[in-house]
Amino acid sequence: MTEQFEPVIVGFLCNWCSYRAADLAGTSRIKYAPNMRPIRVMCSGRVDPQFVLSALRNGADGVLIAGCHPGECHYVNGNIKALRRFTLMKDTLEQWGIEDDRVQLLWASASEGAKLAEAVNRMTEEVRALGPLRWSEKVLTGNGAAQPAVKEA
């Protein structure tokens, strides 16, 4: 019997909505895939594309960015900025051959624990179906694509 591939997904959760949604999922004892590893940021607008690249480069098979619903951002409209960056970034990721399902954006309010849990389950299955990312093959050697410039912290 071969072991099922367990993808690792890094989740960037905003402090006010999505991190609390994950808290609520836990408090409500909703069971969901343990594959998502959450990192708290104050706002989804803080998610610098280099965080996503860093996660993928360091072995994550997928990245989830989760923020408050549009119009509900704790910081007025940081989530909209996240959406814009996300759209731009997806374009680049696509050119590198990184599949669409690997990097996802989700709106989950503090009351939507069940929604967050469902999204993590779904994404885990989607990334599982894609298999391991193999960043080096795709990005470093893939079709002569240049190595992305990642800002050094």
Place this chain on the structure above:
Amino acid sequence: MSEHKEHNHPQEKVGVYVCHCGSNIAGTINCGEVSEWAKDNPHVEVSRDYEFMCASTGQELIEKDIQEKGLTRVVVASCSPHMHEKTFREATERGGLNPFLFEMANIREHGSWATNDKKAATQKAKALVNAAIDRVVHHQPLEKIPVEINPSTMVVGGGIAGITAALDLADAGHHVYLVEREGTIGGHMAQIDKTFPTLDCSACILTPKMVEAGQHDNITLLSYSEVEQVDGYIGNFQVKVRKKARCVVEEDCTSCGICEEKCPVQVIDEGYGAGLGHRKAIYRAFPQAVPGYPVLDKENCIYFQTGKCRACEKFCPTHAIDFDQEDEILNVDVGNIILATGYELFDARKIPQYGYGRLENVFSSLEFERMINASGPTGGHVVLRDGKTEPESVAIIHCVGSRDKNYNEYCSKVCCMYSLKFAHLVHEHIPGAEVYNYYIDMRTPGKGYEEFYNRLLKEGTHFVRGKVASISEADYLPGEEGKLIIQSENTLLGKQQRKPVDMVILSAGMDPQPDAEEIGQLFKAGCGNDGFFSERHPKLAPVATMTDGIFIAGACQGPKDIPESVAQGGAAASAVAKLIGQGTVMMEPIRASVREEECSGCRICNTMCPYNAIEFDEEKEVSRVITALCQGCGTCVAACPSGVIDGAHFTNTQVLSEINGILWDVQTEHEKATA
């Protein structure tokens, strides 16, 4: 297991504490294994697991280790930071370290409670602990930012919640600006005739409060006014208020009412009168209005529409009418803001099968409130739309627009009780009338509420358990002619049934204000899925919002009856009074700052900031963060193309180290795969 990444801070000594939380964590995660494993991380000086880290004995462990083992950083793996971050920061501080040299790994809410898979949960816990260790070594000591609190407060909305909040603060000696967009304070409570379950007269208990608020030395009442702009932050808000022109000079008006009397225009009173009854073009909503100055409704005023009339001006004994009056813009500085903007009655027209607005003898609950009010348009007589016929049978439909996936999923909480009140009042006004209450479930939680229900059961009201399918005039059985036919299910009998009645009252639920979202954005208070303002915590912080210094009270937070709204008004006032008493608050030092010497002056960050907290120094050609305005979202940090904005406590180095740390186990596989 020595796959830890190299670190730049080998000198840091981290203490790791893995909490069992009784069996909450230890039941799923092998805490001993996690804490043993953490010792392999080269930064870790000491690693322990303990039954309850939040207990005083757990906190003492941290303090003792800092002092005896010379720890420089602390990691606690336990619950959510929203639960106990404060607790452990304080323990870290008591041990002698800066409280921000602490990091929490959330292995309960995000770990043990989220899965039954013990192996996977333990593995995830290790990832979270490792991420916290790798992050915490890059933490910098930070100082909280003291902010002075302006002792003035703004209360937005002059219903019973807002009035209560304003009076409580004013009585405590603090100045309050009470802003109300209508011409008078009072809100919905002023429209109601009797209050359940005591049946005391609503106006009799409300108007003294209104007068008190109107005359209080510490209250500046800004009626017929709306907030246009809010800047600043807790302790220091600058609010721009538009005081709309009411075409009456307040200093000269004596509230004699002659203008109202002389005005020749009759307008259907859609506001206070709920569409039942009329008012003039210059009017006070009701005689006890506070303030007593009338408002001139330009849309219906003959002078404004045709240039003729001016009857009010002619007859006003003090010459207080000013047709040229213009809106006034007031700039008000306050320390805190309480939103008490209330609700709107669900519009029963949205349910066409109930016929409201189409079938003339279908009334909304607020219409009925006005009808049974002795000072209302029918003088307190329960009559059909013709204004004279007393109904012999009345149907009261509960849950109109509530508990219905097509409209509002939530229960509006007050409708069962006011429907019972209506039934009682119909009996009282028309002895012998048949009253039918159609309900889904009878919900009467509250002091004296169930007793009131029992009283109604004895009064002869017919209770039909079932949702009404339709209300129509489609008669075909004898006795149905000219009646309204209620088609419903009776779930207790398991039957469909028809009931002809003379009058129908729709017990409509509570909607959020139609502009709640706009108001929310103005004050940076978010709305939930139901459209009502979201509280900071559903149980422990019901009147605070996510924005410091902005509080909510009453039905703007969700459906509420009068006692609950009053309680929230008082709670919000006391939350504000606490802050005023403190004089200063300490703010989280999570703020951005620009390394000016490296800033290219591109100004990309300037437009990114939602708080206009970034200014551009024209002389040096660099951007600079105004710390007092910065809220710490980090959008500018992510946007800076040169990476020279630092977001304190969420620096690039800290987050990237956390990312590295959280992937401790997969990184090496990846490296193997590419080797």
